[in-house]
Amino acid sequence: MKKIEAPIGRRQFLIAAGVTSTALAAGLATGAGIANAADNSAVPGADPNKKQGGSKCVVIFSTLTGNTEKVARAIQKGMEQATGGCDIFPIKDANPHKLAGYDLIAFGYPLMGPMLKMNVSSFIDDLRYVGGRHVFLFTTSDSGGNNFTACIPRLKEHGLIAIGWKGWHGSVYGPLGDPTPSKADGHPDKADLADAEAFGKEMAALSKKIYAGDKGLIPKEPVKEERHEGEPAELVGSANDTNEQYMKRIHFKLMYDQSKCLYPKCQRCMDFCPVYGIDLTLEPRVYGKPCMMCEMCDQLCPTGAIYVDEDQMQWQAGIEHYAEKGVTQIYKAYPKHPRFVVGYGRPYGYDPYTKEQRGDK
Ligand SMILES: Cc1cc2nc3c(=O)[nH]c(=O)nc-3n(C[C@H](O)[C@H](O)[C@H](O)COP(=O)(O)O)c2cc1C
Ligand code: SF4
Ligand code: SF4
Numbered sequence: 001m002k003k004i005e006a007p008i009g010r011r012q013f014l015i016a017a018g019v020t021s022t023a024l025a026a027g028l029a030t031g032a033g034i035a036n037a038a039d040n041s042a043v044p045g046a047d048p049n050k051k052q053g054g055s056k057c058v059v060i061f062s063t064l065t066g067n068t069e070k071v072a073r074a075i076q077k078g079m080e081q082a083t084g085g086c087d088i089f090p091i092k093d094a095n096p097h098k099l100a101g102y103d104l105i106a107f108g109y110p111l112m113g114p115m116l117k118m119n120v121s122s123f124i125d126d127l128r129y130v131g132g133r134h135v136f137l138f139t140t141s142d143s144g145g146n147n148f149t150a151c152i153p154r155l156k157e158h159g160l161i162a163i164g165w166k167g168w169h170g171s172v173y174g175p176l177g178d179p180t181p182s183k184a185d186g187h188p189d190k191a192d193l194a195d196a197e198a199f200g201k202e203m204a205a206l207s208k209k210i211y212a213g214d215k216g217l218i219p220k221e222p223v224k225e226e227r228h229e230g231e232p233a234e235l236v237g238s239a240n241d242t243n244e245q246y247m248k249r250i251h252f253k254l255m256y257d258q259s260k261c262l263y264p265k266c267q268r269c270m271d272f273c274p275v276y277g278i279d280l281t282l283e284p285r286v287y288g289k290p291c292m293m294c295e296m297c298d299q300l301c302p303t304g305a306i307y308v309d310e311d312q313m314q315w316q317a318g319i320e321h322y323a324e325k326g327v328t329q330i331y332k333a334y335p336k337h338p339r340f341v342v343g344y345g346r347p348y349g350y351d352p353y354t355k356e357q358r359g360d361k
Contacts, residue, residue, distance in 0.1 A: 055085040057204060058102045062091040062109035062119055062274065064294055067140040067170030067188055074193040075106050075138060078200025082208075086200075091123055092274065100129035104136070104207045105160070106200065107151075110170060111141030114239040115246060116150055118292035119274045124154045131159025134207045138196070140170025142184045148222050150239040163210060163218055164203050168192045247293060253309045254288035254297070260305035261285075269297035269306050278306070 057079050061072035072088060079086040087102075091109070099105060109120045116124070135155055139146045146167040155162060169187035188196070210217050246252075263270075263280040269287075270278045274294060279286040287297070287306060297306045 055083065055087045056102060057083055057085075057104040057106070057207075058087040058089065058094075058099065059106040059108070059200075060089050060091055060094045060123075061107075061138075062117070064110060064274070064296055065170075065172075067168075068108050068110050068138075070188050070193060071138055071140055071168055071170075071196045072106070072108050074188075074196035075108070075200035075203075078197040078202070079104070079106065079204045081197075082201045082204035086204075091119055094123070096123050096126035097128045099127065099133075102130075102133060103211065104134045104204060105130070106136055106138060106203065107155070108138035108140075111139050111143070111146055111167070112292075112294065113246065114147055114150065115241045115243075116147065116154070116239075117274075117294070118243050118290060120151070121154070121243075122275075124151070124158070127155075127158040127160070133160055134163045134210065135160040136162065136164040136166075136203045138165070138199070139167040140188060141167060142170065142172050142182055144169050144183070147239060152221055161210075161218060162221065163206055164199075165222065166196075166199050168196065243290070243292060247291070252291075252293050254291055254306065255309045256285065256287045256306050258285060258305070260303045262303060262305070266302060268300045268302070272296050272300055 059072050059076045059079065061068050063069040063072070069090070076086045076088045083104075109117065115121075137146075137148050137151060139148070144167060146165070148165045148167075152162045152165070169184035169192070171184045171187055172182065206217060261280065267280065270280055273296070275290050275292050277286075277288050277291045278297060295308055298308045301307065
């Protein structure tokens with residue numbers, strides 16, 4: 001099989017285009033179970049009246065399926081070794097107004113296309129009192145690519161000084177539609193996490209040196225990544241797209257069929273949505289307002305009540321585009337895709353996908 005490089009935006013297009021949809025078919029996890037693996041997870045929330053932790057450095061991460069969280073925790077470990085303590089918060093729990101007092105902020109998120117996703121973007125918008133402080137970026141992605149060139153200028157607007165950035169591969173958990181094998185499969189692995197730990201340690205040491213006066217150690221900003229050859233702009237989108245523009249570009253449409261919805265017995269989608277875009281306590285029910293096109297509600301819904309309408313999408317164009325390039329292992333896109341206990345279920349204790357489950361023929 002001909003391997004392709006996965007450019008930034010390719011997977012987002014395919015996933016958002018409905019080509020990649022898989023979902024949990026069985027078993028209703030509790031809301032808490034879901035939340036534990038997501039942005040709104042694990043780490044105790046911020047005290048609104050105080051700085052959010054006791055350390056001089058902090059790791060803030062966004063994660064949908066757990067890869068970036070693994071890297072974040074490894075980075076925290078490394079930073080702790082260098083500084084003696086380091087706080088950590090999922091982005092949903094972190095308060096961007098309460099970062100004053102942190103000398104060094106590690107900020108990480110998964111790559112989901114060229115633009116910053118809404119949760120990351122609005123967190124940056126809300127940053128306060130961090131002028132002159134240091135930040136470094138980390139990411140996980142299928143391609144190994146990043147969109148730091150879109151992120152760093154935004155952080156700079158708040159006076160943050162970027163002292164480093166690094167990305168790791170992160171396996172994808174909803175892979176219908178993705179060429180395989182992917183070089184991200186199995187990542188981040190042990191070696192990645194050891195590397196992330198070393199990187200955290202290195203960044204903490206570098207930050208100290210820069211504060212001590214060695215400004216020459218501040219690296220030059222990364223240059224803009226080139227578009228991968230042959231990648232049509234309309235599929236890739238632009239780092240400058242707004243959420244709404246991107247949504248329109250890929251014809252993203254979230255659907256909800258209340259007759260299939262198990263709420264209040266189930267509230268997976270509400271618990272998970274990274275931008276609090278689903279509120280089923282309201283009539284008429286609110287979904288996708290706002291929406292950052294992560295598709296996680298579609299992936300997690302046990303009944304298909306909430307789903308991304310792939311008929312609205314350009315997925316066929318995506319398939320044709322890769323077929324033309326000789327990529328033969330594009331997974332079959334189902335008009336009504338079967339809902340598997342695969343993929344995104346992995347962080348929640350479900351079995352990893354199999355080829356059969358993925359619909360690989
Ligand atoms: C909606 C969506 C869009 C994605 N878009 C891209 C992309 O454009 N480029 C890429 O290399 N990986 C992309 N990925 C893959 C993720 O970046 C990768 O799996 C990452 O490790 C997920 O991190 P997490 O487990 O912390 O959520 C996308 C994943 C999702 C769910
Ligand atoms: S509404 Fe669904 S697709 Fe949109 S951000 Fe929330 S979980 Fe993701
Ligand atoms: S839409 Fe699906 S995930 Fe959300 S509450 Fe209803 S059944 Fe559960």
